[in-house]
Amino acid sequence: MSKEKSSYPVSKRGPEDHDVRDQILSAATEHFSRYGYEKTTVSDLAKSIGFSKAYIYKFFESKQAIGEMICANCLREIEDEVNTAIKEAEYPAEKLRVLFKAIVEASLRLFSQERKLYEIAASAASEKWDATLAYEKRILKMLQNIIQEGRQIGDFERKTPIDEAVKAIYLVMRPYLHPLLLQHSISYNTDAPVLLSSLVLRSLSP
Incomplete structure (x- = not known):
């Protein structure tokens, strides 16, 4: 972390x-x-x-204050899991693939195993609680760090403004990050990390 x-x-x-x-x-x-x-x-x-x-x-x-702390704890666990996975990857392209895989797996696990707690995440997302906004910013920061590293060593293109590239990649990942969208994407959970990360990496090629 x-x-x-x-x-x-x-x-x-x-x-x-x-x-x-x-x-x-x-x-x-x-x-x-x-x-x-x-x-x-x-x-x-x-x-x-x-x-x-x-x-x-x-x-x-309030009840929301309690829910927000629980939501923050769940998101922190996902974030810790993702950070641990990224640290084990050596190259930026590999880190991006790992990021996609870890996020999708962790989000789907919350959806499938903790359905009642998932209701809190859904409320947090729809009402834009601080916990979810903070989580979004930290995921964007992860993406930015990976892209910057890739550009520094020549693995990724440099023409696209980095904030634009980061936002575009985040939008590709968003169906597996946003609880209200995740339920409609769950049927693609097996192939999604590989297909989406491969598509993004092709777009980042110099």
Whole structure:
């Protein structure tokens, strides 16, 4: 992971009691996994945890604030997985292929194995929560770093403005990053990473 300051949301509300905050998040994650995010109220959550609703509000200002922290945790796991995979690749072209593969696999795993938590991701994407906007910026930064490296060693073309190239590649990946689009792309999950990354790499050839 990069050492730059994280842009993921951190709850500033309430006492500096991280153990209690983590306990609420852990219980909320389990509850949302079982019953779904949309159907759960803060009162439901308080009852399942054994805390009062007022006590939960000391740490989180709303259900969305809880959901956003859970969403941020899920996205951080995906990001860590992608970064680890990229570090094992030697050349920019290989890093780009790995990026596509890791992102698609991690996103599809969330969709298929954690369907109730996926509802949180869908809400986050449709309502443009800070966690998803931060995630998008960090993926764009990953792409930019790979393209810059490829241009420096002569593997990628240099005529296209880099911000334009990065945005175009991101749009190719977006159906596997955006939860509301992912459900319509899932039937292509086996071939997508190879086909899409190959197409992009051909467009980047000098």
